[in-house]
Amino acid sequence: MEGQIENIDLVYLWVDGNDPVWMKKKQETLNSHKTQFSVNLAGRYISNDEIKYSLRSVEKHLPWIRNIYIVTDNQVPSWLNVENPRVRIVDHKEILPEIALPCFNSSIIEMFIYRIPGLSEHFLYANDDNFVNADLSPSFFFAEDKFPIIRFQFQFAHKTEIRLKKLLKIPVNNYRLSIENANKLIKSRFGKHYPGISHHNVDSYKKEIFKEVVEDVFKEELSGVLTNHFRCPLNIQRIIFQLYALATKQGHLKYVGRRESCRIPVQRPDYMRFILKYKPSLFCLNDTEKATDSDRARIRPFLEELFPEKSSFEK
DSSP: OOOOOSOEEEEEEOOOTTOHHHHHHHHHHHHHTGGGOOOOOGGGTOOOSHHHHHHHHHHHHOTTOOOEEEEESSOOOTTBOTTOTTEEEEEHHHHSOGGGOSOOOHHHHHHTGGGSTTOOSEEEEEOTTEEEOSOOOGGGTBOTTSOBEEEEEOOTTHHHHHHHHHHTTOOOOHHHHHHHHHHHHHHHHHOOOOOSEEOSSOEEEEHHHHHHIIIIITHHHHHTTTTOOSOOTTOOOTHHHHHHHHHTTOSEEEEOOTTTEEEEETTOSOHHHHHHHHOOSEEEEEOOTTOOHHHHTTHHHHHHHHSOSOOTTBO
16 A cells, blocks of 8 residues: 555535525626526525524544645534634635636536645545545545546447437436536546446545646637626536546546435435445435425434534534
8 A cells, every 4th residue: 555645625616595685685686697598496496494404414434634724615513613623624715716606607616626725735625515434544535656547337339328318309408418528528628437426426626636727728729708797508517527536547436325325316215215225335315306395394303313412613
């Protein structure tokens, strides 16, 4: 073994979509960028305190995480213990280019998380709806050569599905299109294609890879989407960093199933039964356009049952 990684930090994106100040800013930006408007689900921005329970899961199962950075737009969770030296709020203005502000597009925000001051070279990234469900070591996320283990769900017909939908004039959601945009860039530059999509859960990265992609290899292409303040068909999904790592032999591809990493749509009626059946190491409680308010009302009780103990990150 070439030696253990000394420091591994964790980065989250977080937004409180119920904040009236934030809502006003979002509406004003929508009004001034009408041609850019896309389906921006309310559920994408509504907070059910998922991140509080995600942090509980991290403290319980990943005690070796050094620091935690929460990237927000001038917001702080009301329950967060800001006196805890291991957690820090990072405002969008600290890391995003001015031209990208204000930003309601996670694809753009994610592009610049490597700029977080003090962030470790090796780090994990999670959305606030990602949870750890088992004791995991750093070797779950990074291989012996210290390159990230890149987890994909195998979807061989992803490209064919998109082409067929376009041919039949069936709408393709922006998330799928942004993944395809990333795949096209990698195919064009390196002549490589990796079937599948990211497992939509806690992922491992290196800052160096982000910097290479953003500031050098795809600088022109990524600069061209910085003014996409909202999700739209032209976005380039975060998977580009994983694809680039694979294409340059700086990462290890692993296809995973539900026992290692699973996504549970919020509209499912049986969260706990699903968890008990598959016992996944990681899971995502994913809000979708099919979810209703009554579905979302079940999130907090479920997470409280699964992660009842307060973490040191709470007041």
